[in-house]
Amino acid sequence: MQLPGTGFIWFNGQFVPWADAKVHVATHALHYGTAVFEGLRAYGTSRGPAIVGLNEHVERLFQSCTICELPITYTPKTVLDAITELVRRNEHDACYIRPLVYRGYGMLGVDPTHCPVEMAIATWPHGAHFGDESRAKGVKLGVSSWRRMAPDTHPARAKAAANYLNSALVIGEARRHGYDDGLALDVDGFVSEGSGNNIFLVMRGALHTPSAASSILAGITRGYVMRLARDRGLEVREERLPREMLYTAEEVFVTGTAAEVTPVTSIDGRRIGSGARGPITASLQSDYLDIVGGKAADRHGWLTFVRS
Ligand SMILES: Cc1ncc(COP(=O)(O)O)c(C=O)c1O
CATH class of the missing domain: 3.20.10.10 (D-amino Acid Aminotransferase, subunit A, domain 2)
Structure with missing residues (x-):
């Protein structure tokens, strides 16, 4: 999927330009895989973009955090609202939506507990996954x-x-x-x-x-x-x-x-x-x-x- 490189990313509670949503190479998740994510989709309809299964995906994200011991600091309502507002702001018709919760920059060693739990949400245009046919x-x-x-x-x-x-x-x-x-x-x-x-x-x-x-x-x-x-x-x-x-x-x-x-x-x-x-x-x-x-x-x- 081609990434747009424009629009906004929701990054730790703020809407920031796509190019500014960056992390350090010493980010814990980059080394040890300490991250969970979701994949949602919005379809273009006659009433504008419609997000499919928003509640279920956010619920699964929080379950993934629980299973993987990632103490997310946001509430499900904040995440639901952030996703909806991001799709609106990025003016998509149809798009893919990627919320990500991960251990950020702090100390490098397998124990993640000294690294902050961070969150980002990105969106990008999306068509048929295996090709249109x-x-x-x-x-x-x-x-x-x-x-x-x-x-x-x-x-x-x-x-x-x-x-x-x-x-x-x-x-x-x-x-x-x-x-x-x-x-x-x-x-x-x-x-x-x-x-x-x-x-x-x-x-x-x-x-x-x-x-x-x-x-x-x-x-x-x-x-x-x-x-x-x-x-x-x-x-x-x-x-x-x-x-x-x-x-x-x-x-x-x-x-x-x-x-x-x-x-x-x-x-x-x-x-x-x-x-x-x-x-x-x-x-x-x-x-x-x-x-x-x-x-x-x-x-x-x-x-x-x-x-x-
Ligand atoms: C490994 C795996 N299995 C199944 C699925 C299908 O899940 P869903 O229908 O929630 O997209 C996905 C997609 O996210 C996946 O990555």
């Missing part, structure tokens, strides 16, 4: 040789910056092998998630997705899609999924704030289903995109409009 044509995945973190190593449920070294290795290997993204297995060899997305399998018309026990990030989009599926009367099961089920599923798709609902047409070079976007994927994708794009009623209260 991916919504219809789908993407190709490869199972990674890198496993997701074991549950007693890194907290996968926290959106911790340190977890993304694993994600970077997963996507780096996948791209080198010609795939759009990698798919990591958990420490026991069951399906976990992509480098930045959750995965769903359609089998006998029901949805199956890895449970919290498979080292996944509990995706906000994952929760929304499970809701949309149940609205349609589909059965949804969260469970451990053996790798081989990937190859026999009727349909596979991935979900995420950036990935939205993206069909998966092949895994490890093996065709999934018909090799094209399947009917259940297509219906959930349009249900999701219609709501976040303001074309269908926001019946679950997912949107926050920044202009009143």
Whole structure:
């Protein structure tokens, strides 16, 4: 994603010009990964930009801070207001929103407690994550040789910056092998998630997705899609999924704030289903995109409009 280099960044409580939001090279998080973050998206609608899942993302940010022992000094309300005001000030139509909480400059050593907890929020214009054609044509995945973190190593449920070294290795290997993204297995060899997305399998018309026990990030989009599926009367099961089920599923798709609902047409070079976007994927994708794009009623209260 191309960064704009202009507009404002919310930096420790102030709106500062993009170019002035700088940190020192001795910042603790840069050395030891002591940071958590969020990724939100605002879509352009006829009523102006609408932020998707604002409350859930801010709640997950605070949960990540708790898990990672980062005592954030702002209240959830301050963060909600800062995000909304920043999108308004930066005059975006559609954008990505990145809140970040991290250990700043103080002392360098693994113990972070002598470094201040700082916070920044940046926004930038954003289009389709895997490219404009991916919504219809789908993407190709490869199972990674890198496993997701074991549950007693890194907290996968926290959106911790340190977890993304694993994600970077997963996507780096996948791209080198010609795939759009990698798919990591958990420490026991069951399906976990992509480098930045959750995965769903359609089998006998029901949805199956890895449970919290498979080292996944509990995706906000994952929760929304499970809701949309149940609205349609589909059965949804969260469970451990053996790798081989990937190859026999009727349909596979991935979900995420950036990935939205993206069909998966092949895994490890093996065709999934018909090799094209399947009917259940297509219906959930349009249900999701219609709501976040303001074309269908926001019946679950997912949107926050920044202009009143
Ligand atoms: C590792 C990982 N899993 C899943 C997701 C999907 O989460 P969400 O739907 O909240 O964007 C993301 C995206 O942030 C991610 O980075």
